[in-house]
Every structure is written in structure tokens, then in C-alpha cells.
Amino acid sequence: MTRHLLSAADLSHDDAVLVLDTAAELAVLADRPIKKLPTLRGRTVVNLFYEDSTRTRISFEAAAKRLSADVINFSAKGSSVSKGESLKDTALTLEAMGADAVVIRHGESGAPHRLATADWISGSVINAGDGTHEHPTQALLDAYTIREHLCGGVGDLNGRSVVIVGDVLHSRVARSNVLLLDTLGAHVTLVSPPTLLPNGVHTWPCNVSYDLDACLSKADVVMMLRVQRERMAASYFPTEREYSRRYGLDEIRAQQLPDHAIVMHPGPMNRGMEIAASVADGPRSVVVEQVTNGVSVRMAVLYLLLGGNEPAIASGRGGANRD
Amino acid sequence: MPTVTETYVIRSVSPLGGEPVDLVLAEGRIQQVGTADVDPAATVIDIDGQGLIALPGLVDLHTHLREPGREDAETVLTGSRAAALGGFTALHAMANTEPVADTAGVVEQVWRLGRDAGLVDVHPVGAVTVGLAGEQLAELGAMADSVARVRVFSDDGKCVHDPVLMRRALEYVKAFDGVIAQHAQEPRLTEGAQMHEGYISGVLGLRGWPAVAEEAIIARDVLLAEHVSSRLHVCHVSTAGSVEIIRWAKSRGIDVTAEVTPHHLLLTDESATTYDPVYKVNPPLRTKADVEALREALADGTIDVVATDHAPHAVQDKDCEWGSAAFGMLGLQTALSVVAETMVETGLMDWAGVADRMSIAPARIGRVADHGRPIAEGEPANLVLVDPATRSVVDPASLVSKSRNSPYAGLELPAGVTHTFLRGRPTVFAGSLVDRSHPDRGTDE
Amino acid sequence: MTPTPDRVAPDRVVLDSAEIARAITRIAHEIVERTHGAPDLVLLGIPTRGVPLATRLAARIDEILGNAGTPVSVGSLDVTMYRDDLRMRPARPLLATSLPASGVDDKPVILVDDVLFSGRTIRSALDALRDIGRPRTVSLAVLVDRGHRELPIRADYVGKNIPTSRSESVRVSLAEYDGVDVVRLGDDAAEDVLGDDLGAAPDHVTDDSASPDAASATTDGSES
Numbered sequence: 001m002t003r004h005l006l007s008a009a010d011l012s013h014d015d016a017v018l019v020l021d022t023a024a025e026l027a028v029l030a031d032r033p034i035k036k037l038p039t040l041r042g043r044t045v046v047n048l049f050y051e052d053s054t055r056t057r058i059s060f061e062a063a064a065k066r067l068s069a070d071v072i073n074f075s076a077k078g079s080s081v082s083k084g085e086s087l088k089d090t091a092l093t094l095e096a097m098g099a100d101a102v103v104i105r106h107g108e109s110g111a112p113h114r115l116a117t118a119d120w121i122s123g124s125v126i127n128a129g130d131g132t133h134e135h136p137t138q139a140l141l142d143a144y145t146i147r148e149h150l151c152g153g154v155g156d157l158n159g160r161s162v163v164i165v166g167d168v169l170h171s172r173v174a175r176s177n178v179l180l181l182d183t184l185g186a187h188v189t190l191v192s193p194p195t196l197l198p199n200g201v202h203t204w205p206c207n208v209s210y211d212l213d214a215c216l217s218k219a220d221v222v223m224m225l226r227v228q229r230e231r232m233a234a235s236y237f238p239t240e241r242e243y244s245r246r247y248g249l250d251e252i253r254a255q256q257l258p259d260h261a262i263v264m265h266p267g268p269m270n271r272g273m274e275i276a277a278s279v280a281d282g283p284r285s286v287v288v289e290q291v292t293n294g295v296s297v298r299m300a301v302l303y304l305l306l307g308g309n310e311p312a313i314a315s316g317r318g319g320a321n322r323d
Numbered sequence: 324m325p326t327v328t329e330t331y332v333i334r335s336v337s338p339l340g341g342e343p344v345d346l347v348l349a350e351g352r353i354q355q356v357g358t359a360d361v362d363p364a365a366t367v368i369d370i371d372g373q374g375l376i377a378l379p380g381l382v383d384l385h386t387h388l389r390e391p392g393r394e395d396a397e398t399v400l401t402g403s404r405a406a407a408l409g410g411f412t413a414l415h416a417m418a419n420t421e422p423v424a425d426t427a428g429v430v431e432q433v434w435r436l437g438r439d440a441g442l443v444d445v446h447p448v449g450a451v452t453v454g455l456a457g458e459q460l461a462e463l464g465a466m467a468d469s470v471a472r473v474r475v476f477s478d479d480g481k482c483v484h485d486p487v488l489m490r491r492a493l494e495y496v497k498a499f500d501g502v503i504a505q506h507a508q509e510p511r512l513t514e515g516a517q518m519h520e521g522y523i524s525g526v527l528g529l530r531g532w533p534a535v536a537e538e539a540i541i542a543r544d545v546l547l548a549e550h551v552s553s554r555l556h557v558c559h560v561s562t563a564g565s566v567e568i569i570r571w572a573k574s575r576g577i578d579v580t581a582e583v584t585p586h587h588l589l590l591t592d593e594s595a596t597t598y599d600p601v602y603k604v605n606p607p608l609r610t611k612a613d614v615e616a617l618r619e620a621l622a623d624g625t626i627d628v629v630a631t632d633h634a635p636h637a638v639q640d641k642d643c644e645w646g647s648a649a650f651g652m653l654g655l656q657t658a659l660s661v662v663a664e665t666m667v668e669t670g671l672m673d674w675a676g677v678a679d680r681m682s683i684a685p686a687r688i689g690r691v692a693d694h695g696r697p698i699a700e701g702e703p704a705n706l707v708l709v710d711p712a713t714r715s716v717v718d719p720a721s722l723v724s725k726s727r728n729s730p731y732a733g734l735e736l737p738a739g740v741t742h743t744f745l746r747g748r749p750t751v752f753a754g755s756l757v758d759r760s761h762p763d764r765g766t767d768e
Numbered sequence: 769m770t771p772t773p774d775r776v777a778p779d780r781v782v783l784d785s786a787e788i789a790r791a792i793t794r795i796a797h798e799i800v801e802r803t804h805g806a807p808d809l810v811l812l813g814i815p816t817r818g819v820p821l822a823t824r825l826a827a828r829i830d831e832i833l834g835n836a837g838t839p840v841s842v843g844s845l846d847v848t849m850y851r852d853d854l855r856m857r858p859a860r861p862l863l864a865t866s867l868p869a870s871g872v873d874d875k876p877v878i879l880v881d882d883v884l885f886s887g888r889t890i891r892s893a894l895d896a897l898r899d900i901g902r903p904r905t906v907s908l909a910v911l912v913d914r915g916h917r918e919l920p921i922r923a924d925y926v927g928k929n930i931p932t933s934r935s936e937s938v939r940v941s942l943a944e945y946d947g948v949d950v951v952r953l954g955d956d957a958a959e960d961v962l963g964d965d966l967g968a969a970p971d972h973v974t975d976d977s978a979s980p981d982a983a984s985a986t987t988d989g990s991e992s
Contacts, residue, residue, distance in 0.1 A: 038850060
């Protein structure tokens with residue numbers, strides 16, 4: 001049985017609900033004086049972060065520590081990694097250290113797959129973001145946040161309408177979310193200029209639109225993706241001003257949303273570009289909760305993969321190849 | 324070059340799949356075709372050709388031997404061994420070595436290394452531009468006049484994308500019956516590209532290499548070739564759209580020839596879902612529809628030849644993440660088997676067709692005089708004997724290349740080479756390499 | 769698991785619904801007596817079936833006290849994360865932990881479970897409680913004590929002592945989950961054992977996870 005979480009497609013509907021339910025139980029831990037459970041005592045979790053990401057790394061670190069695991073951090077700067085040591089050699093070192101799980105964030109799509117399939121390590125591989133491919137735990141904490149606000153914190157996301165706006169082409173958050181939200185029964189609409197949509201997106205399990213305004217009145221959730229200014233230089237859009245005018249979530253657009261709708265963002269935000277500062281800080285925004293929920297969700301993933309003698313989720317439904 | 328004193332009698336072999344005959348090879352030539360009649364006093368080696376097919380020795384228009392510069396991945400010697408085992412008697416070694424083969428000096432060096440290895444006739448390809456930089460024409464004439472007698476020029480690895488430079492190159496080589504072999508890839512449309520741009524690249528998050536980047540260059544080049552009345556060769560055609568453009572060009576009488584690799588006849592972009600860089604190649608593996616169009620085109624002659632684009636890479640250049648890995652696959656040793664699997668077993672082509680696409684036509688395009696000849700009395704004895712009925716699983720350990728990046732590892736493929744003859748001397752005998760020039764590094768397997 | 773041709777001997781009923789109700793009432797009285805009116809009492813049920821038992825006990829205690837006392841606090845304490853047998857099977861789903869708002873610090877806490885067997889569940893509960901706070905006292909109330917302790921744990925309040933052999937199974941059904949109140953004793957290893965963590969599964973065998981090398985098939989370890 002595969003013991004990795006590489007893609008949101010690795011999770012069946014029941015797996016995903018189990019993760020969310022488990023995260024809900026673990027969330028209460030945050031209110032206790034002793035924020036620790038003994039469950040992963042004696043296990044070693046390695047954070048192998050080739051890309052700088054303080055937020056995600058800290059989130060995984062907190063999750064592992066709250067389960068009493070030993071945590072080792074490898075980050076790119078100033079380590080053998082930055083001196084050009086290959087992924088393979090780094091992996092062999094981690095195996096020699098007895099890593100039970102490797103949480104890997106890498107700039108290349110597919111790096112976690114190589115780690116999981118190349119026989120370099122025997123532990124579990126958890127994808128914390130690979131290139132422009134996927135970021136499954138982000139999708140899980142997003143789903144958890146939506147469930148808390150709109151579904152009473154139980155069950156799945158059946159029938160909820162989620163609009164994801166931004167640079168889908170380069171977004172691993174978008175890919176994982178499309179897969180997971182569909183698995184959980186939500187209806188997803190991707191909104192983006194045509195240049196920032198991947199080839200074949202019209203066959204993905206979602207709708208596609210170039211017109212943000214048309215999608216607002218029925219949206220239960222609006223998820224804004226980060227748009228990098230560098231994309232302008234490659235002519236994906238002409239100017240920041242035009243992008244922001246056509247695809248930015250400003251105050252006026254925020255007011256078109258139904259009363260119950262929430263605004264999300266995986267961070268870091270370009271205030272003023274894809275999202276107005278007032279909306280980012282406004283009453284609909286759940287951005288801060290997303291971060292908090294990240295710890296509980298990652299604890300749930302670590303527990304369900306490592307807590308028993310076999311994983312309780314991700315029995316290999318198959319990664320990228322969805323029909 | 325050792326002189327050949329043995330006479331070989333191949334009994335009841337089927338030339339190009341036709342009626343069985345005996346072949347007698349002596350003094351470097353095919354002495355007899357028909358019922359063998361040999362002097363009983365002569366030293367004769369008998370080969371039982373029953374069930375075997377005789378083809379003219381295969382000629383590869385597109386190989387990377389990596390020497391000089393990347394001898395850790397392959398050398399002229401190790402590449403020659405792979406070629407011989409694959410049934411080749413001649414090959415064209417691409418110019419993207421270190422240093423680049425853009426002068427008479429480098430091409431002569433490669434030519435000599437081929438002669439010293441003595442297992443296959445190595446014809447160096449000359450670069451079109453200095454250093455493959457795409458800015459200034461290399462001394463094409465000097466390379467043509469050198470002892471290597473270069474006739475095929477290519478910047479393969481890179482595209483001659485500047486239209487003026489491509490025009491000049493097409494015109495210039497007419498003086499010595501040369502041909503420009505274009506690696507068609509519009510560089511701006513493929514910056515950072517990792518795999519075919521399609522549904523799968525969208526899902527995998529790998530930057531796409533769109534078909535139009537190949538087709539647009541081919542469309543431009545056939546029109547240029549027509550305009551300057553020159554011949555053009557298109558390397559490794561990989562898309563259905565490219566096939567249509569070439570078909571159109573030929574119908575207009577444009578002197579264009581085209582090649583397809585074995586891997587583009589068999590594999591698709593589905594392989595990339597494993598993120599295993601053994602499937603990373605340039606041009607990339609494309610869709611099922613492209614594979615089918617390429618097979619049909621090879622069958623009807625729109626695509627003239629199969630060329631391996633044999634691209635060895637050292638282990639560390641492939642044993643890594645997809646994005647960091649080098650592009651390319653091995654091909655020499657398995658080419659015939661893959662063509663048998665995709666074209667002969669499917670009924671698209673017969674063995675005569677294989678002889679044409681893998682020997683006769685490439686020899687003609689490369690202006691290689693003594694290969695791709697008919698199996699007839701008096702012709703040079705450059706032959707390969709193939710057992711069409713055998714099937715075996717590709718085992719990476721049995722590949723004689725220095726590198727291991729074959730995408731066919733573990734696949735069962737038909738058609739094995741039993742014997743390869745280079746000017747009447749066996750380089751492969753009963754399935755094993757015969758390496759007389761280097762007895763200490765001789766027979767394998 | 770030794771296969772039986774079919775369920776030849778139907779399970780014997782060892783407690784019917786009336787007996788269960790009386791047991792709960794008796795325990796409630798005992799609790800009120802020993803705690804001198806149960807001030808600040810916190811009842812924590814161990815999921816799954818410990819929870820409705822705790823709720824019923826609390827209701828009974830409130831009845832006994834009339835309006836004299838404040839309602840008894842009730843909560844649930846899931847011990848999954850503290851089990852000592854986690855590494856022996858796939859990770860189990862977590863069950864609800866819900867603590868009263870006033871917490872457990874300096875309060876008398878009574879853990880409530882349906883069956884006491886090896887004692888490991890209760891030991892896990894003590895570990896869990898330790899990370900939550902510092903109760904003044906911790907006691908244990910169970911509906912059935914079936915013997916075969918593997919740790920020095922004992923119940924302070926017992927509904928019924930039922931001596932069993934290791935190969936027998938004790939099945940507790942409660943109306944809140946199973947539609948009926950009854951405790952049955954079965955002979956076989958029970959193919960349909962589902963274990964106590966899966967909520968409202970009918971006719972389950974409550975676990976108090978016995979030592980894994982016991983041939984006993986009554987633990988919820990048997991079905992995986």
C-alpha cells in the first residue's frame with residue numbers, strides 16, 4: 001500500500017473526510033495548556049525544504065512536534081542542498097538518519113514522486129508543494145476552512161460553489177484544490193485570463209470562465225491566487241493595472257458576493273494586485289484561519305499516515321492520471 | 324583494417340523477406356546469390372539462415388556518440404558496439420560534441436576514431452553554425468573536403484532559427500551536394516519546456532513544448548528550400564501536423580526528406596506521469612494521435628527514414644528530478660526491434676519497407692555510397708541478419724552503451740539481430756559482438 | 769480465529785435492559801454517597817459507548833440530588849492518540865473529545881466505560897487526562913467488569929462482574945447506538961467484531977484492548 005501523500009488525487013472521498021474529521025478533533029488541542037499528544041513519539045519527521053517557505057515549514061514543524069515526533073529541518077540556504085548536492089544523495093543521508101517521513105517542498109514538479117518511487121528512502125513522502133504541480137495539504141486546509149464556515153464543520157462540501165481566481169497555469173494550489181474540491185462534492189469555477197490557463201483545463205472537473213464579475217453572485221467561496229508580477233514580463237498580461245482591474249478582488253466585487261460567502265487566499269498576498277487590502281483584512285476574509293487550520297490538518301495527515309502500522313488514507317488512487 | 328580471409332556462406336536466408344537463397348560473402352563483397360557453390364578448399368564459415376531475414380546493413384542518419392567531450396556517457400567505440408549489435412553498418416555522428424564539430428579538425432578526429440573502432444562506418448555530421456550558436460556559418464566547405472567527406476550538416480540539439488542563416492545554409496551546401504538537417508524547434512515558444520504541451524503537461528505542472536513550435540519551423544524551411552531549390556532534411560519529426568506539412572511539401576515537388584525516431588513510433592506523453600526522466604526527450608513524446616500519424620507516414624513514405632537519435636546520458640543526468648534531467652534516450656541497440664514491433668507486427672510495413680527506411684533511403688540522403696545497396700552479386704557485403712520470430716525482454720544490463728537511459732527496459736520486443744557484416748567481416752556473430760580490433764575489450768555477452 | 773460452522777449457540781444475555789437501568793441507578797447512588805453529594809463532579813465517558821453511559825449516569829445523579837446540586841458536568845474523552853497498540857494496526861479514526869468548559873483541574877473526575885477488560889484503555893485515559901489538567905481525584909465506573917486485567921487498574925463502581933474466558937466476547941448494546949439495551953456473552957471470536965471505535969455499529973464487542981498475543985478474538989484487533 002502506498003504510504004505517501006503526493007497529490008490530492010491520492011485521497012478518496014472517504015479519505016478526505018477522515019482527514020477533515022481528524023483535524024477537527026485535533027484542533028481542540030490548541031486550547032489546551034499542554035499542546036502535545038504522544039502519538040508519534042520516537043518517529044522522525046524531516047522537513048526537506050528546497051524552496052524558502054517559512055509559513056509552510058513552520059506549520060509542518062508545529063504539527064509534527066505536537067504529535068511528539070522528532071523534527072529535523074533541512075532548508076535550502078546554506079546547506080549541502082544549496083551547494084548542489086543531488087536529491088538522491090540528500091535522500092540517502094535522510095534514510096541513514098532513519099526518517100519515518102519526509103515532508104518535501106521543491107521547485108521542480110515531480111520531485112516528491114521521484115523521492116517516493118526511486119527506492120532511495122523507506123519512509124513516507126508528503127508533498128508540501130512541488131513546482132507548479134500540487135500542494136495537497138494546502139487543499140486540505142482550504143477544504144477544512146470551507147467546511148467550518150459553510151457546512152457546520154461536518155461531512156463533505158457537497159454542492160458548495162468555489163470560485164478560484166488567478167494564475168492557474170503556474171499554481172499548484174489550484175491544481176490540488178480542483179481535485180480535492182471535486183472529490184468532496186463542491187463545484188469549482190476557475191477564473192483567469194486565457195493566457196494563464198493550462199492546456200486541457202476545459203477537461204478538468206470544473207468550469208472555466210474569463211469573467212470574474214459574472215461568477216460572484218453565486219459564489220460561496222472566492223479563493224484568490226497569488227499572481228506574480230514577473231508574469232508580465234513574459235506577456236501573460238499587459239500591465240498590473242489591467243490585471244487588477246479585470247481579475248482583482250476589490251471592494252466593489254466583494255460586495256457582489258452573497259452574505260455568507262468567504263474570501264480565501266493561500267498566501268503570500270500581493271495586496272493591491274489580486275486582492276484589495278481592505279478585502280484581505282475585511283470581515284469575509286478567512287486568511288488567518290487558513291494558517292491556523294494548517295497545523296491541525298497537517299497533524300491529521302501525519303497521524304493518519306504514520307500513527308499506525310499502515311496508513312489509514314491514500315491507498316493509491318493514482319496521482320495525476322485522472323479520467 | 325584487418326583483411327578478410329574467411330568466406331561466409333549463409334544458407335537459406337530470406338533477403339528482404341523474399342524467397343530464401345544462399346549468400347556467399349567473400350573478400351568484402353557478396354560473391355554469390357542463389358545456390359552456394361564454393362571451392363571446397365576454401366576456408367568457409369557456414370551460417371544457417373533458415374528463418375532469418377537478410378537486410379542491407381542499417382544506416383543511422385542521427386546518432387550522438389558524445390566523443391569528444393562527454394566520454395563518461397559514450398565514446399565512439401562504445402557507441403559503435405551498440406550500433407553493430409543493433410544491425411547498423413553505418414551511422415552519422417551529430418556535431419554537438421565538446422568541442423563542437425564545426426571544423427575539419429574535429430570531424431576528422433571523429434572519423435578516425437570510427438575507423439579505429441572498426442565496427443561501423445562513422446560519418447561525422449558537421450555543425451551548421453560555429454559553436455551551434457546560430458550566428459555564423461561554420462566552414463561547411465572545409466568539412467565537406469576533409470577526409471571525413473561530410474555531407475550532412477546539422478546544429479541538432481539546437482534549431483537554426485534565424486531565417487536568413489537557414490536560407491544561406493540551404494543555398495551554400497548545394498555546391499557540394501550537402502544537406503541541412505534541421506532540428507525544428509522555435510526557441511522562443513519552447514523556453515524552459517519539459518514535455519509535450521497537452522492535457523498531461525497541464526495536470527503534471529510541467530512546462531509544455533507545443534507542437535506548433537516544430538511545425539512552424541518546418542513550414543518555413545520547406546518554403547525556403549523551395550525558394551532556393553535546395554534539399555532539406557527534417558530531423559526527428561514528432562507531430563501529426565509536421566507530417567501534413569511534409570506531405571504537402573512533397574506534393575509540390577519540394578526536395579525534403581524526413582526522419583522519425585523509434586521512440587516516437589511507440590511511446591506517448593502518458594509516460595511522463597511517472598515523472599521518470601528516462602522518458603524526457605527532445606522533441607518530446609507526444610499523443611497517441613501523433614504516434615499513429617507518424618506510423619502511417621513512415622509506411623507511405625512521407626517520412627523517409629527511421630533515425631535513432633541515440634542520446635546517451637550519464638547516470639547522474641537522469642537519476643534526478645524531471646526538470647533537472649537531460650533530454651534523450653538510447654536507441655541504437657533496440658531500433659530494429661521497435662520498428663518491427665510498431666510497423667511490421669502491425670502490418671503497416673514489410674521487411675522490404677524496413678530495408679528501405681532503415682538502410683537504402685538513409686544511405687541515399689547521407690550520400691553514403693557503399694551502404695544501402697541491393698543484396699546482389701558484386702555489392703559490398705554490408706548486411707544484417709535478423710530473426711523475426713524471436714521475442715525478448717529488454718534488459719538494461721545487456722546494453723553495451725556506456726549509458727543506461729533506455730525507455731524500453733522491461734519491455735518485450737520482437738526481432739533480434741543475429742549477425743552483422745561490415746564489408747564481409749562479422750561485427751556481430753550469433754548474437755555476440757565480435758571486436759577484433761580490441762581483443763581485450765572484445766566480445767560481450 | 770477459529771471458524772464455527774454457524775452461530776450454533778446464540779449469545780447468552782447476561783444483562784437485560786431492566787438490569788442495565790438498575791445498575792446505572794445503583795452506581796449513581798454509590799457515586800452520590802461516596803462523593804458526598806457530588807459537588808464539582810465531572811463524568812467523562814470513553815467513546816463510544818462510555819459516552820451515553822456517562823450521560824445517563826449524570827441524569828440519574830441529577831435526579832437523585834433534585835435541585836440541591838448544580839447539574840453534573842459530562843464530557844467525552846477519546847483515548848485513541850494515547851493507546852499503546854497504535855503501531856499494530858492502521859491509524860484509527862479519532863473520536864470526539866469534549867470537555868466541560870470548567871475543565872478538570874482540582875475536580876473529582878469519574879471515567880465511564882462500558883467494559884473493563886485488560887485495563888489498557890483506562891491507562892490511556894489516565895495519560896490523556898494528565899495532558900489536559902490535574903484532577904483532584906480520578907475514579908472509574910464501568911457497566912461490566914469481565915476480568916483478565918493486564919495492568920494494575922481497578923474499577924471503583926461496577927454494574928456487574930461477569931467472569932469470562934479470554935475466547936469469549938462481551939457485547940454491549942445501548943439504545944443510543946444500537947436501538948436496544950442489552951449485554952450479551954458470546955462464545956466465538958465473532959467475525960463481525962467491529963471494535964468500539966466505529967461508533968454506531970450494531971452489536972459490537974466493546975474492547976478494552978487485550979494483550980495482542982492473547983488468542984482472544986474479542987478485541988477489536990481481531991477483524992483487521
